[in-house]
Amino acid sequence: MNTIELTKEMLIMLLPLLAIQLGLIIYCVVKIMQEGVANLNKWAWIAICIFINLIGPITFLIVGRKREI
Incomplete structure (x- = not known):
């Protein structure tokens, strides 16, 4: 099998x-x-979501979302 x-x-x-x-x-x-974020700032969460593959967006969804009470 060739590399292509x-x-x-x-x-x-x-x-x-x-x-x-x-x-x-x-x-x-x-x-x-x-919606905004609960902690850190918007640009920090965007950088985390983009540069930390798969774990960054999941972490945001668990920890970073703004909760409505």
């Missing part, structure tokens, strides 16, 4: 994970801009 075929197979396997990651980033950035 191997690269295509790896890309096909990683595509769903990349789609989930991109979707979470977009969802979290929209939530941050519309």
